[in-house]
Amino acid sequence: MVDNLAMSEKIRRRTVLGGAAAVAGVATVGAVAFASPRSAEVFQHGVASGDPLPDGVLLWTRVTPSADATPGSGVGSTVDVRWEVATDATFGTVVASGLIRTGPERDHTVKVDVGGLTAGTAYAYRFTLDGAVSPVGLTRTAPTATARLRFGLVSCSNWQAGHFAAYRYLAERGDLDAVIHAGDYLYEYGSKQYPDGQDVRPHDPAHEIITLADYRRRHAQYKTDPHLSRLHALCPWIVTWDDHEFANDAWAGGAQNHTDPEGPWAVRKANALQAYFEWMPVRNDGDKIYRRLRFGDLAELSMLDLRQYRSLQVSNTDGGAIDDPNRTIAGREQLDWLIDGIVSSGARWKLVGTSVMATPVALPPLSPELAGALAKLLGLPSEGIPVNPDQWDGYAADRRRMLKALADNKVRNTVFLTGDIHSSWACDVPIDAGTYPLSKSVAVEFVATSVTSDNMDEILKVPPRTLTLAVEGGLTALNRHVKWLEFDSHGACVLEVTPSAAQVDWFFLADKTKPDSTLRHARSYRVQDGTQRVERVYSPIG
Structure with a gap:
């Protein structure tokens, strides 16, 4: 567990949430950053991961391939989005990658259930579309043996009622x-x-x-x-x-x-x-x-x-x-x-x-x-x-x-x-x-x-x-x-x-x-x- 936590913190300190072209040296937790204005336009809704398993995790994003492809609009072209998972923040060691197609029929959202990963391990991930690069996300697989787990626990987040x-x-x-x-x-x-x-x-x-x-x-x-x-x-x-x-x-x-x-x-x-x-x-x-x-x-x-x-x-x-x-x-x-x-x-x-x-x-x-x-x-x-x-x-x-x-x-x-x-x-x-x-x-x-x-x-x-x-x-x-x-x-x-x-x-x-x-x-x-x-x-x- 100690080694895994050290790896997680190393990725966190080197990458966290910077664009793919500028991740080295970013502070522990910074604001979401993009590699270019084009990247910010395409990946307006961030990245996310969920439901960690010992050998896999679910990755998510949403792309805006054109200005008219707004959420709920039902318009916009069908596109192929590339995803990558790596053990390092600079993506020098990519361990899984692929293409996934999305379009207006699913509101241009992307969900990838990545398998074949190592248990209890921290990973960086990102998405790309036509040269635009998403923010880098950090995730981790579930451990098969551990002496400690920490979870955030939250509920009832009403946008109208305040800030998060x-x-x-x-x-x-x-x-x-x-x-x-x-x-x-x-x-x-x-x-x-x-x-x-x-x-x-x-x-x-x-x-x-x-x-x-x-x-x-x-x-x-x-x-x-x-x-x-x-x-x-x-x-x-x-x-x-x-x-x-x-x-x-x-x-x-x-x-x-x-x-x-x-x-x-x-x-x-x-x-x-x-x-x-x-x-x-x-x-x-x-x-x-x-x-x-x-x-x-x-x-x-x-x-x-x-x-x-x-x-x-x-x-x-x-x-x-x-x-x-x-x-x-x-x-x-x-x-x-x-x-x-x-x-x-x-x-x-x-x-x-x-x-x-x-x-x-x-x-x-x-x-x-x-x-x-x-x-x-x-x-x-x-x-x-x-x-x-x-x-x-x-x-x-x-x-x-x-x-x-x-x-x-x-x-x-x-x-x-x-x-x-x-x-x-x-x-x-x-x-x-x-x-x-x-x-x-x-x-x-x-x-x-x-x-x-x-x-x-x-x-x-x-x-x-x-x-x-x-x-x-x-x-x-x-x-x-x-x-x-x-x-x-x-x-x-x-x-x-x-x-x-x-x-x-x-x-x-x-x-x-x-x-x-x-x-x-x-x-x-x-x-x-x-x-x-x-x-x-x-x-x-x-």
């Missing part, structure tokens, strides 16, 4: 093996629709996105953010979607903000899926995105899709529906895949990327006896009244089955890595929250706050750390397995996994409206090997 300084912070660290994005990579709303009346940066297009051209343009806009582009080019990303890549509170048959005048949901969903798979560095099998990545014996990461297969959300007081075993959040096939994979995994740490929170959070949590009696009397959910039925809380049967499998099979070291709720959480995950700690924790969960999307203080339009303190205190008092939560701050997390522990550090922004905002270390929690319980630590990673 959280991405800038992760890029400046320069020590990440990959970035895990837990969903809401982009937002579908029109200008000033969400946050209500706010518009730090206007969305393009200005209306809510519905058509294929709309989704393509919105993806393209996000890829022009300098901090996002920079972080994409520095390390591979491992992504899943939540609802806003489609529409708010999406489920298998529709979404909260999809209405009849907007056309059939199936058409809008197909548009969103096509644009996502064109514009994101992610592997997919048809429309299936849930997948599993292995990092030696240390960790295995299962990334979930909790939108395509879920049943319609119900009221948080509709106990019969919340407990209904015929309702699902994951779909039967995916839930079987998840449980079987975790139970049979030979990795020490079983990481689960879930776009919505798995931990039970209820008002109030009750003992099984009281909950059962009250549920029967009043028709309430047997696990208490959930705060948010869009989470696993609204699909109690799926969660019970998952957690019971962990308990019955004595699975150790399951860690849920989550986004969605614009707040920060560190939680034990017991089978029965009402009797915790008598009901033992079978997993833990770390929730990353939003990069920019509104927190509770902004929704309430109150100063941070005022009214929300009472809500935080009430929730932690009634939900004893919730060890920490913070409702007001934006930022990013860093996860370190070693044989002895998995630790998450939260870093909070000073001001999301400023691209140069500073960040500070806010909190750290870890779970030690075999404990299935979080504990606070007072020093951030490394």
